[in-house]
Amino acid sequence: MSHLHGLNVYFEENRDKHLEELNEFLRIPSISSLSEHKGDMQTAAQWLADALTKLNIENVSIDQTAGHPVVYGEWLHAEGKPTILFYGHYDVQPVDPLHLWDSPPFQPTVRDNKLFARGASDDKGQVFMHLKTIEALFATEGTLPVNVKFIIEGEEEIGSPNLPAYVEEHKDKLAADLILISDTGLYAPGKPAVCYGLRGLTGVQIDVRGAKGDLHSGLYGGGVQNAIHALAEILASFRDEHGTIQVEGFYDKVRPLSDEERQAYKDLQFDEEALKEEVGVKELFGEQGYSYLEQIWARPTLEVNGVFGGFSGEGIKTVLPAEAGAKITCRLVPDQEPDEIVALLRAHIEKHKQAGVEITVSEFDKGAPFITPFHHPVIQAAGRSYEKVYEVPTAYIRGGGSIPIVAAFDEILGLPVVLMGFGLSSENFHAPNEHFHLENFDKGLRVLGDYLHEVANIKHS
Amino acid sequence: MSHLHGLNVYFEENRDKHLEELNEFLRIPSISSLSEHKGDMQTAAQWLADALTKLNIENVSIDQTAGHPVVYGEWLHAEGKPTILFYGHYDVQPVDPLHLWDSPPFQPTVRDNKLFARGASDDKGQVFMHLKTIEALFATEGTLPVNVKFIIEGEEEIGSPNLPAYVEEHKDKLAADLILISDTGLYAPGKPAVCYGLRGLTGVQIDVRGAKGDLHSGLYGGGVQNAIHALAEILASFRDEHGTIQVEGFYDKVRPLSDEERQAYKDLQFDEEALKEEVGVKELFGEQGYSYLEQIWARPTLEVNGVFGGFSGEGIKTVLPAEAGAKITCRLVPDQEPDEIVALLRAHIEKHKQAGVEITVSEFDKGAPFITPFHHPVIQAAGRSYEKVYEVPTAYIRGGGSIPIVAAFDEILGLPVVLMGFGLSSENFHAPNEHFHLENFDKGLRVLGDYLHEVANIKHS
Numbered sequence: 001m002s003h004l005h006g007l008n009v010y011f012e013e014n015r016d017k018h019l020e021e022l023n024e025f026l027r028i029p030s031i032s033s034l035s036e037h038k039g040d041m042q043t044a045a046q047w048l049a050d051a052l053t054k055l056n057i058e059n060v061s062i063d064q065t066a067g068h069p070v071v072y073g074e075w076l077h078a079e080g081k082p083t084i085l086f087y088g089h090y091d092v093q094p095v096d097p098l099h100l101w102d103s104p105p106f107q108p109t110v111r112d113n114k115l116f117a118r119g120a121s122d123d124k125g126q127v128f129m130h131l132k133t134i135e136a137l138f139a140t141e142g143t144l145p146v147n148v149k150f151i152i153e154g155e156e157e158i159g160s161p162n163l164p165a166y167v168e169e170h171k172d173k174l175a176a177d178l179i180l181i182s183d184t185g186l187y188a189p190g191k192p193a194v195c196y197g198l199r200g201l202t203g204v205q206i207d208v209r210g211a212k213g214d215l216h217s218g219l220y221g222g223g224v225q226n227a228i229h230a231l232a233e234i235l236a237s238f239r240d241e242h243g244t245i246q247v248e249g250f251y252d253k254v255r256p257l258s259d260e261e262r263q264a265y266k267d268l269q270f271d272e273e274a275l276k277e278e279v280g281v282k283e284l285f286g287e288q289g290y291s292y293l294e295q296i297w298a299r300p301t302l303e304v305n306g307v308f309g310g311f312s313g314e315g316i317k318t319v320l321p322a323e324a325g326a327k328i329t330c331r332l333v334p335d336q337e338p339d340e341i342v343a344l345l346r347a348h349i350e351k352h353k354q355a356g357v358e359i360t361v362s363e364f365d366k367g368a369p370f371i372t373p374f375h376h377p378v379i380q381a382a383g384r385s386y387e388k389v390y391e392v393p394t395a396y397i398r399g400g401g402s403i404p405i406v407a408a409f410d411e412i413l414g415l416p417v418v419l420m421g422f423g424l425s426s427e428n429f430h431a432p433n434e435h436f437h438l439e440n441f442d443k444g445l446r447v448l449g450d451y452l453h454e455v456a457n458i459k460h461s
Numbered sequence: 462m463s464h465l466h467g468l469n470v471y472f473e474e475n476r477d478k479h480l481e482e483l484n485e486f487l488r489i490p491s492i493s494s495l496s497e498h499k500g501d502m503q504t505a506a507q508w509l510a511d512a513l514t515k516l517n518i519e520n521v522s523i524d525q526t527a528g529h530p531v532v533y534g535e536w537l538h539a540e541g542k543p544t545i546l547f548y549g550h551y552d553v554q555p556v557d558p559l560h561l562w563d564s565p566p567f568q569p570t571v572r573d574n575k576l577f578a579r580g581a582s583d584d585k586g587q588v589f590m591h592l593k594t595i596e597a598l599f600a601t602e603g604t605l606p607v608n609v610k611f612i613i614e615g616e617e618e619i620g621s622p623n624l625p626a627y628v629e630e631h632k633d634k635l636a637a638d639l640i641l642i643s644d645t646g647l648y649a650p651g652k653p654a655v656c657y658g659l660r661g662l663t664g665v666q667i668d669v670r671g672a673k674g675d676l677h678s679g680l681y682g683g684g685v686q687n688a689i690h691a692l693a694e695i696l697a698s699f700r701d702e703h704g705t706i707q708v709e710g711f712y713d714k715v716r717p718l719s720d721e722e723r724q725a726y727k728d729l730q731f732d733e734e735a736l737k738e739e740v741g742v743k744e745l746f747g748e749q750g751y752s753y754l755e756q757i758w759a760r761p762t763l764e765v766n767g768v769f770g771g772f773s774g775e776g777i778k779t780v781l782p783a784e785a786g787a788k789i790t791c792r793l794v795p796d797q798e799p800d801e802i803v804a805l806l807r808a809h810i811e812k813h814k815q816a817g818v819e820i821t822v823s824e825f826d827k828g829a830p831f832i833t834p835f836h837h838p839v840i841q842a843a844g845r846s847y848e849k850v851y852e853v854p855t856a857y858i859r860g861g862g863s864i865p866i867v868a869a870f871d872e873i874l875g876l877p878v879v880l881m882g883f884g885l886s887s888e889n890f891h892a893p894n895e896h897f898h899l900e901n902f903d904k905g906l907r908v909l910g911d912y913l914h915e916v917a918n919i920k921h922s
Binding site: 033034035093094096100158159185199201203205210211212213214215216217218219220221222223224225226228229231232233235236237238239241243275279280281282283284285286287292295296299300301303304305306307308309310311312313314315316317318319320321324325326327329331354355356358364399400401402425428429430431432433 | 494495496554555557561619620646660662664671672673674675676677678679680681682683684685686687689690692693694696697698699700702704736740741742743744745746747748753756757760761762764765766767768769770771772773774775776777778779780781782785786787788790792815816817825860861862863886889890891892893894
């Protein structure tokens with residue numbers, strides 16, 4: 001473990017400098033879903049390309065796509081050794097409602113050894129750790145124990161619409177022995193986890209239109225359909241009072257949990273009371289017959305992410321609204337297929353359409369669910385690296401979130417995916433006050449450094 | 462009818478000048494519900510006070526209230542003659558969504574002999590007609606045939622919260638023989654109507670809160686309640702698929718329609734096809750067993766006026782929303798009581814509350830429904846004045862809208878209310894592109910001038 005000692009010293013000596021660099025990256029408001037940030041996406045890509053170049057990474061390029069660019073780079077001088085393809089994303093979620101942030105989302109601020117900023121944890125902070133791992137290995141060992149490639153995209157938060165085509169096109173260039181992704185979390189503070197499965201994602205927007213314009217609720221109310229009522233009827237029909245989804249056929253292809261998995265999850269002794277405290281609810285709410293971990297890891301969902309219609313300003317406006325809409329996403333589990341689920345949603349919406357309105361359903365980008373065997377050597381190696389730094393047994397878990405590109409990697413490149421994340425579920429990804437515990441930034445750098453050596457020692461297939 | 466000839470000449474000669482003055486009034490953005498327009502409310506009140514003073518109206522005052530001011534004035538020199546109390550309002554509805562207006566809401570524009578502006582029809586345009594009627598009678602006859610009082614408020618669009626107390630306090634000053642209100646419409650283009658009943662109004666805002674902040678739908682989705690789903694469940698529970706309200710006890714006090722009324726409405730031969738064309742719907746939607754006119758005049762409603770929650774921007778945001786809300790108003794008919802209806806709504810909401818959320822219900826201001834016998838001499842006189850100018854039989858109808866203060870006038874002052882309106886239901890009150898057909902501005906001025914003579918000839922009780 002001499003390499004770990006060298007890394008320790010290097011990371012301690014350079015910590016302030018590294019955080020300053022990370023803050024520079026976090027200050028770029030690279031929100032992929034909002035067209036007004038298109039320029040910021042280019043700026044963030046350029047920042048990454050410059051950073052990779054400074055690390056001795058070769059053939060660095062900013063590859064334009066139909067959407068936001070992909071940043072690529074490689075270093076292939078560890079002859080006879082495996083190749084790790086590092087994947088990450090430099091785009092972030094929107095930041096509204098802005099007034100709920102204690103410090104501005106694009107002005108990184110450290111409070112209580114946590115770094116607050118949009119993207120601190122998801123995923124800029126973790127992408128940055130990949131870069132600093134390479135920097136530290138070159139600095140302390142003069143070389144890398146494995147070959148590396150980087151593919152860092154700017155569209156993860158909008159479903160990676162252009163990455164599958166990019167991966168397909170650059171299939172040969174991206175050839176590797178495994179894909180390493182740090183975009184998930186520890187199981188709990190101090191308890192590392194290797195994630196062997198993720199939920200997929202699909203979604204639709206429902207737009208309801210009644211009259212050609214808003215009407216006076218006194219002059220027309222009682223005789224003309226109200227777009228919000230028609231929408232509410234559809235939204236309410238999606239789930240029963242326990243949250244079980246009522247869309248016909250929705251659960252048909254869900255792979256049942258194995259007894260082994262259920263036992264493994266049970267052994268984690270998940271603390272539901274602590275969760276309630278954390279999110280601020282008096283009671284949890286979900287599908288009957290499943291534990292909380294089963295609900296979020298191995299069961300699909302249907303959530304309304306946003307609803308809008310009529311007058312939402314101060315006071316009242318006695319309007320009979322002509323338009324209303326909702327954004328809906330489903331988290332999918334093996335073996336549900338996104339296209340099939342969208343078709344079921346469309347049929348359900350049509351079935352619950354009330355008289356007097358027209359409904360338009362538009363689709364968001366999709367990602368399939370993903371699962372990988374956790375006995376694979378690159379997965380086991382990850383568990384060992386975690387254990388050396390965190391000094392507790394690694395948990396093998398699934399994730400409730402989605403990294404749409406994982407399924408595409410699986411399908412196109414046919415590589416094992418290793419999800420080694422350093423976030424914590426309490427870190428408000430996608431919400432105001434996103435932050436990253438710097439303790440896991442520090443430990444994670446050492447875990448990643450060690451992991452490259454662990455992989456170097458796996459017999460190259 | 463010599464007075465009608467004099468009025469004709471006067472209104473023709475002064476038309477351009479009158480429209481210029483009206484435009485000045487319409488340019489003041491007197492939106493009562495938005496606190497940023499508080500100053501504009503004072504400006505509008507001052508404009509009216511100045512205009513009344515120029516008309517020889519006496520004792521003009523701007524009376525401050527806990528909200529927006531009331532403008533008062535009087536002329537009481539028609540000895541032995543009845544007194545008409547003119548009521549109107551100078552406040553207007555909000556103007557969003559602004560992008561749907563073809564010309565800016567506070568830049569009055571005439572297109573196709575229609576005056577487009579917020580308040581053109583509801584109610585600044587009609588209040589202005591009261592003023593010009595007085596001006597014309599003074600100019601052509603040197604005096605007025607009746608005594609007049611003016612009470613013009615600035616809170617009608619927010620439910621007149623402070624006017625009942627004002628009326629109670631100034632009960633003696635406001636004594637009169639009838640109240641004349643022009644805030645309703647013709648039955649149809651060319652077909653005048655006296656309105657003998659109005660619906661009341663009450664409403665609540667429902668605020669639903671789940672977790673203490675928005676959550677990542679991947680990390681928590683499936684195990685924590687979603688505020689929008691809990692809200693949708695409540696909203697959907699309010700009505701059945703035909704729009705019949707499912708709130709227990711809601712219809713208990715509704716006064717059934719008399720056979721005479723049903724026949725009278727039927728005789729109006731309402732054109733449902735034209736209505737569908739006008740509002741742009743393929744089918745109407747309402748309570749079964751009632752005609753459209755019955756639905757909007759004599760049956761109560763429950764409408765969601767606005768709904769909000771989660772992410773409603775461009776693209777998707779995979780959030781599990783912590784907060785959602787809806788604004789709801791009910792149009793009430795005799796003998797429903799606003800306070801009782803709110804209590805029923807509260808019970809219904811409580812009954813349909815799902816697990817995992819807290820719900821807050823807040824109340825908007827209320828107005829009782831109102832009905833007056835249409836055989837009253839001041840009502841019949843109104844019918845005659847309309848017929849002289851429009852040259853067709855006057856319809857005796859009810860209105861689906863609410864003028865909350867009418868019930869208060871009825872209760873506090875005990876006066877017959879005459880609703881002589883000149884708007885048309887297609888004029889987009891409360892919606893983008895509000896306008897006023899200038900044909901009815903012109904005719905209405907003559908009708909009102911004649912009506913003062915008609916009232917002068919009623920034997921003073």
